[in-house]
Ligand SMILES: Nc1ncnc2c1ncn2[C@@H]1O[C@H](COP(=O)(O)OP(=O)(O)OP(=O)(O)O)[C@@H](O)[C@H]1O
């Protein structure tokens with residue numbers, strides 16, 4: 001529904017996506033960024049944005065939901081803006097909180113405010129499940145060159161592959177990724193580095209990750225968004241230290257359901273896969289990582305025969321390294337636990353990794369160049385064990401690819417998530 005809305009100086013409205021807004025006259029503030037007459041603001045489906053008029057303003061709005069609200073952002077959030085202003089630069093800020101507490105909204109606000117003050121701002125998006133800057137499954141970093149209404153407008157500068165949309169799957173990669181992205185942002189001369197995190201704060205393992213992030217990053221401040229006291233289990237770890245903690249109320253937000261989250265992820269995969277084609281890579285000319293596959297030597301016929309005898313089937317592919325035995329089994333036959341135990345005994349001292357022939361199809365992969373730098377994302381379409389070739393659907397030029405990292409999520413060309421895979425046995 002299209003309408004012309006007049007908003008008086010100081011008045012606020014909340015617009016739900018999908019929405020398209022054109023500032024016809026006047027100017028509005030959106031999360032600390034100024035949008036003047038002639039500028040457009042797009043709100044994706046599943047997100048909502050508060051606008052505050054700075055002068056009497058006329059807006060042309062296409063949206064099914066426009067609501068007058070008292071304040072555009074919680075008044076207490078100003079404390080965070082003031083603290084950021086006062087902080088010695090460069091400043092690293094870690095924003096934590098549960099799901100849907102407003103972490104991304106606050107990060108965007110702080111980024112826009114700092115940019116308006118002429119500071120060089122970087123955002124590290126560590127929300128691997130609801131990625132805005134990079135593809136899902138990555139910790140990404142972007143530099144803020146202009147005010148943004150939505151974090152997905154921040155241009156991607158670098159990314160680190162986690163391989164899953166849940167940080168709990170690979171917390172060690174999360175720590176490495178966030179640390180590396182912050183370091184790179186500082187190396188690029190950023191004066192303000194804001195880290196948006198996933199909403200994983202409850203339970204022992206979540207506390208562990210968040211505390212480790214603080215120890216390794218040594219942020220100038222932690223901002224915790226809470227509905228009640230849900231982040232206190234993490235914050236308690238710093239009650240006796242000099243670490244600066246700012247507690248703020250969560251946004252009284254519209255919650256996103258599972259379907260909306262999935263939709264937003266799929267949109268993000270599609271964006272980063274746009275322009276993809278199938279490219280063929282020679283397995284022996286690239287490094288293949290986050291799998292034990294292709295890290296050793298193909299088994300000799302004697303060992304292969306022993307495996308076939310124990311399992312009662314011929315593996316599609318068998319490979320051993322000093323510490324691992326990796327077998328690709330046909331997809332349509334079952335192998336009993338007893339047989340696997342017998343195999344374990346036969347290759348004692350080696351970790352056994354079993355995969356089905358089709359289980360690696362459509363896994364999300366990350367592509368790195370010769371300096372181990374992020375090139376882009378792709379989907380593994382085909383593995384030809386005999387010809388030692390793999391086909392990857394990606395926008396990245398194949399001659400640049402030095403390393404392929406295997407992820408745990410399965411995605412198809414239109415961005416749809418179709419499942420996941422667990423490595424190892
Ligand atoms: N002033 C506001 N009032 C109500 N809702 C708002 C307001 N500002 C933003 N929102 C919406 O609230 C929702 C949650 O905010 P946000 O995305 O910042 O939370 P989050 O903690 O980052 O969530 P996630 O855990 O999914 O990353 C979003 O849909 C956002 O668009």
Ligand SMILES: [Mg+2]
Nearest residue numbers: 103104127130
């Ligand atoms: Mg978020």
